[in-house]
């Protein structure tokens with residue numbers, strides 16, 4: 001049976017992968033303590049002990065604002081960690097499936113970003129993720145880098161769960177209305193990753209993956225509120241009225257044309273998907 005290593009095994013996406021794991025594949029989930037991706041020697045020992053066909057890298061530093069004051073930690077995990085994984089995958093002929101982000105873009109476009117658009121991250125998190133991508137591309141030929149955006153699910157920390165909590169605690173929540181993107185259900189990304197493996201796809205490379213359609217964080221919050229039947233008032237504000245340590249792109253919608261064509265997948269709209277998930281988060 002094929003062994004599939006999932007790093008960052010306690011995180012949001014890894015938990016969604018676990019939810020739909022099939023019996024035909026042997027998934028091995030490792031958390032930070034079992035396998036620290038910043039430690040090349042630990043990775044070497046692990047790969048020597050276990051033959052791994054695919055490695056799904058869900059390990060990352062994802063605290064966007066914190067990264068601004070802890071750039072070393074962010075680069076260590078998102079750049080060096082990704083590079084280490086690429087090196088061991090190369091040595092052991094393992095296919096690496098790595099997850100990246102819409103925050104590699106600066107948001108100056110007003111039409112969806114394709115895989116051919118030039119990245120230009122605005123903050124430490126995006127810059128560290130971009131460096132990770134670059135190492136993988138220069139070391140490996142058998143890789144899938146999947147850029148996704150605004151991930152949420154029943155698991156871990158995410159905007160949907162934050163809003164549901166705030167709706168319980170407050171009468172009014174202010175949310176920025178000048179940053180546009182595509183909310184993506186992490187379970188749909190997990191299904192896409194399963195499909196790549198099930199197809200034994202030879203179409204290596206960089207792909208975008210999000211649910212279809214776009215909104216602002218305010219639009220997203222309003223939709224969550226409507227589904228949760230909360231009475232909390234959601235007020236649209238400009239980014240200047242909700243200052244954060246990290247700058248975020250004002251537009252980071254990902255173009256899905258290439259992914260849909262190459263893998264022949266149907267993707268749901270963000271609104272349809274959200275309605276199915278909010279009830280489960282309640």
Ligand SMILES: NC(=O)C1=CN([C@@H]2O[C@H](COP(=O)(O)OP(=O)(O)OC[C@H]3O[C@@H](n4cnc5c(N)ncnc54)[C@H](OP(=O)(O)O)[C@@H]3O)[C@@H](O)[C@H]2O)C=CC1
Nearest residue numbers: 008010011012013032036037059060062099101148150151
């Ligand atoms: N969340 C989002 O909105 C988006 C995420 N992405 C990308 O998707 C991927 C998955 O994100 P998501 O599941 O939401 O992230 P999470 O933060 O939920 O999961 C990341 C996991 O990695 C673990 N980790 C941190 N450092 C290491 C290390 N050195 N070695 C091994 N594991 C480590 C974390 O452990 P601990 O918690 O103990 O630190 C955590 O369990 C990431 O690459 C992220 O950049 C892309 C776009 C949007």
Ligand SMILES: Cc1cn([C@H]2C[C@H](O)[C@@H](COP(=O)(O)OP(=O)(O)O[C@H]3O[C@@H](C)C(=O)[C@@H](O)[C@H]3O)O2)c(=O)[nH]c1=O
Nearest residue numbers: 062064101102103149150151159174175176217242248
């Ligand atoms: C909690 C909150 C946030 N906001 C704003 C701040 C920010 O601009 C936006 C989103 O805030 P969050 O901090 O929840 O989300 P953030 O951590 O910025 O989400 C990002 O995470 C990384 C990992 C990614 O890769 C991105 O794709 C994206 O999902 O909403 C409000 O306006 N009001 C609020 O009450």
